[in-house]
Amino acid sequence: MLDPLARLGRAGIDTLEQIGRGHLLLLGILSGFADLARRPRLLIAQLYAVGVLSLLIVAVSGTFVGMVLSLQGYYILSQFGAEQTLGVMVAASLVRELGPVVAALLFAGRAGSALTAEIGLMAATEQLSGLEMMAVNPVKRILAPRFLAGFISMPLLAAIFSALGVVGGYFVGVGLLGVDDGAFWSQMQAKIDLQGDVRNGVIKSLVFGFVCTWIALFQGYYAVPTAEGVSRATTRTVVHSSLAVLGLDFILTALMFGD
């Protein structure tokens, strides 16, 4: 009769345990940053894997999102005779929301899943245990550079996404639809605020980079060391990261722009 209650309790304890393990792992990773200063090579290799290899998909998506925004925005705005504000609409939606959020979703799919699979396989083939046998701390040596690389890459990728989106929107709006060139930029510059919009977008992308990389590393490190376990962990990384990004985005938006 008390079985359902016991199951609930076990689920609660498991969840708490997961949260605790996640934070302990994070502490371990953060304490590995000091060692990382002596081995910048490790960081550069990970910046390449996490940042440079994600660049193409982020750049292409950013350009197309900006172009579509411009097309759709023009359709609505021209009904009110407000085509001149197309630049404001494109830039505001990219810098405030779409840049950080879509770049983070792509980042979770492209880089996060790769991180989880790589670390999960390292654990499954006992490479991490091997490192420990040689008195090398795998958290500091393997996870810390990956975490820092994700944290650095994310805001840069989001900025590239937004910038290319604005350029794409410019080409469609001004080149294709015939919005006035000067009005596009001047209205944008008059309405987009460096502090309120650009800085808050960067803060968002920093938070998303932190969370996405943390989830990816946690899932990889604690993946069940079998083929099926690694595959499940990779799926969980993408799902959890995407949900975390969307949920956090709502909270951050409410805090930043909610007054």
Place this chain on the structure above:
Amino acid sequence: MRNSRHIEILVGAFMAAGLVALFFLAMQVSNLGSTSTGDGYRVTARFDNIGSLKVRSPVTMAGVRVGRVSAIDYDSTTYEAVVSLHIEGRFDQIPEDSFAKIFTAGLLGEQYIGLDPGGSESYLTEGGELALTQSALVLEEIIGQFLFSKAQEGVKDE
């Protein structure tokens, strides 16, 4: 060794591209390029009603933006709004008897302050005050006046 150098170059290019994108967002997309930092002077103007004027609204002269609204306060003794205007330093020859009016850009646009130059030989300086002002036009008041005058006409006709 060559391979690792190749990777370093690509990472460098990635970081540079990211920083260029941030710079582009700061300079071209937002208003950093057009806001003057520090240089300039502050003058105040009192209005009976500022409508929906906001901090950072533009201040224009002959349609050219010469500054921004830097603060809006309320004077509880005279029941007036006290608007502080930050005028850019290069526009230092604005007559001190200039007329400040609150306009609306377009029918639904934002409100801004337009300055009409006066004839004085002395110019506005830091801490100066624009004595001549005209309040914002509030649509409801105009409609109210219109209805009132129509009603008056009706009374006369009878």
